[in-house]
Amino acid sequence: MTNAELTSLRSTAIPRGVPATAPVYAAKARNAVVTDVEGREYIDFAAGIGVMNVGHCHPKVVEAVKDQAALFSHTCFGLIGYESYLRLAEKLNQYAPGASAKRTFFVNSGAEAVENAVKVARYATGRKSIISFEDGFHGRTYMTLSLTSQVSPYKIGFGPYASDVYRIPYAYCYRCPLALSYPACGCECAGLLQNAFDKHVNAEDVAAVIAEAVQGEGGFIVPPPEYMGKIKKLCEDHGILLIADEIQTGIGRTGKWFAMEHWGVAPDIMTTAKALGAGFPLAGITGRQEIMDTVHPSGVGTTYGGNPVACRAGLAVFDIIETEGLLQRATVLGDRIRDRFKALQTQYPVIGDVRGIGGMAAMELVEDPGTKKPAGDFAKAFRSRLYENGVVNVGAGTFHNVVRFLVPLTIEDDTLAKGLDIVEETLAQVSKSFPGS
Numbered sequence: 001m002t003n004a005e006l007t008s009l010r011s012t013a014i015p016r017g018v019p020a021t022a023p024v025y026a027a028k029a030r031n032a033v034v035t036d037v038e039g040r041e042y043i044d045f046a047a048g049i050g051v052m053n054v055g056h057c058h059p060k061v062v063e064a065v066k067d068q069a070a071l072f073s074h075t076c077f078g079l080i081g082y083e084s085y086l087r088l089a090e091k092l093n094q095y096a097p098g099a100s101a102k103r104t105f106f107v108n109s110g111a112e113a114v115e116n117a118v119k120v121a122r123y124a125t126g127r128k129s130i131i132s133f134e135d136g137f138h139g140r141t142y143m144t145l146s147l148t149s150q151v152s153p154y155k156i157g158f159g160p161y162a163s164d165v166y167r168i169p170y171a172y173c174y175r176c177p178l179a180l181s182y183p184a185c186g187c188e189c190a191g192l193l194q195n196a197f198d199k200h201v202n203a204e205d206v207a208a209v210i211a212e213a214v215q216g217e218g219g220f221i222v223p224p225p226e227y228m229g230k231i232k233k234l235c236e237d238h239g240i241l242l243i244a245d246e247i248q249t250g251i252g253r254t255g256k257w258f259a260m261e262h263w264g265v266a267p268d269i270m271t272t273a274k275a276l277g278a279g280f281p282l283a284g285i286t287g288r289q290e291i292m293d294t295v296h297p298s299g300v301g302t303t304y305g306g307n308p309v310a311c312r313a314g315l316a317v318f319d320i321i322e323t324e325g326l327l328q329r330a331t332v333l334g335d336r337i338r339d340r341f342k343a344l345q346t347q348y349p350v351i352g353d354v355r356g357i358g359g360m361a362a363m364e365l366v367e368d369p370g371t372k373k374p375a376g377d378f379a380k381a382f383r384s385r386l387y388e389n390g391v392v393n394v395g396a397g398t399f400h401n402v403v404r405f406l407v408p409l410t411i412e413d414d415t416l417a418k419g420l421d422i423v424e425e426t427l428a429q430v431s432k433s434f435p436g437s
């Protein structure tokens with residue numbers, strides 16, 4: 001079937017609420033290139049939203065999955081166990097930041113991991129309140145949507161949301177919540193957590209603060225070096241657990257196994273998903289042993305969690321990152337992309353900010369660099385023209401004016417260069433329709 005025929009089928013088969021960025025349907029994918037049903041190739045600068053860190057159809061992943069599928073594809077780990085679940089838990093325990101002993105269990109999706117992290121944090125502390133951050137994203141189930149900050153499109157019409165959730169501004173330096181500038185500000189925004197304890201919720205009632213070290217959906221917002229340490233210290237002072245949501249940032253994406261390492265902070269609980277299973281649904285909750293072991297037997301679990309095929313894919317992911325030097329590669333790639341965007345920024349005032357860390361690179365688009373008014377229409381036109389020109393991309397930002405790039409960490413140099421040329425050409429094309437950009 002053609003893209004047009006599949007688009008027509010889509011309109012009669014599934015509801016309009018399911019996201020649709022472009023009328024393109026995949027036939028196959030290899031490393032950083034996706035081929036559609038009509039044979040057209042697209043350079044994948046989104047990696048399925050940070051999932052395909054090891055590229056599409058990496059031979060080691062394909063081999064592991066085929067082998068496992070032929071052995072057994074499901075037992076339910078709680079009924080009959082298997083080694084790959086244990087080995088993968090061991091890997092996460094080994095690489096999770098902090099020297100203390102860890103424990104991990106598996107579920108199916110990022111949102112489910114966050115749900116479980118909150119359950120464990122509440123159980124272990126006997127407290128009920130959770131604090132999250134503005135511009136943060138944690139999923140689309142009811143608890144995770146309650147923690148999520150962005151209203152459109154996620155929260156419109158779906159309430160009521162869970163109670164005992166409080167939200168504070170994040171260290172979004174480009175749009176500082178305190179209208180200050182780093183470093184002169186002394187990272188004062190970290191003190192907004194204390195402000196929440198004074199004005200919104202008794203600190204002794206708070207079970208956990210949940211943070212993405214680098215906000216993904218929020219637009220690759222990278223806080224200053226001292227920020228996370230300050231947040232962690234405030235948490236420790238009040239017996240509050242810090243949950244790191246590493247679902248988008250983890251598994252090598254930022255140039256370290258987990259983004260929190262950049263801030264030298266060891267979270268009490270950490271969630272992973274996305275790149276963990278190389279496209280096979282898999283998510284983990286990793287935490288300090290004494291916290292994780294508080295929950296009574298059978299207090300957590302799920303039918304499919306830690307599916308054996310997904311766990312074998314996950315073990316292949318660790319093997320590939322370790323043996324192919326992908327942590328270093330993430331930084332090389334991200335620097336190359338950001339350097340190119342910074343050069344473009346000198347020509348195109350619409351690029352208000354270029355930011356990211358490791359293999360996370362984004363541009364925030366503004367109508368005017370002085371007012372920083374979000375250029376949502378430009379971003380929309382730019383993103384769809386990028387698709388037309390053959391580059392898969394993903395948007396971000398509370399005002400939908402950020403374009404984020406999450407290339408597979410295995411992307412070849414020439415494919416990256418070709419994709420970046422298309423980004424530049426597309427910017428030139430779209431700018432013509434937006435005078436002054």
Ligand SMILES: Cc1ncc(COP(=O)(O)O)c(C=O)c1O
Pocket residue numbers: 049109110111112114137138139140212216217245246247248273274
């Ligand atoms: C930081 C973060 N947390 C949670 C989620 C939710 O993950 P999932 O879509 O697998 O439920 C996402 C997904 O984008 C995410 O980026």
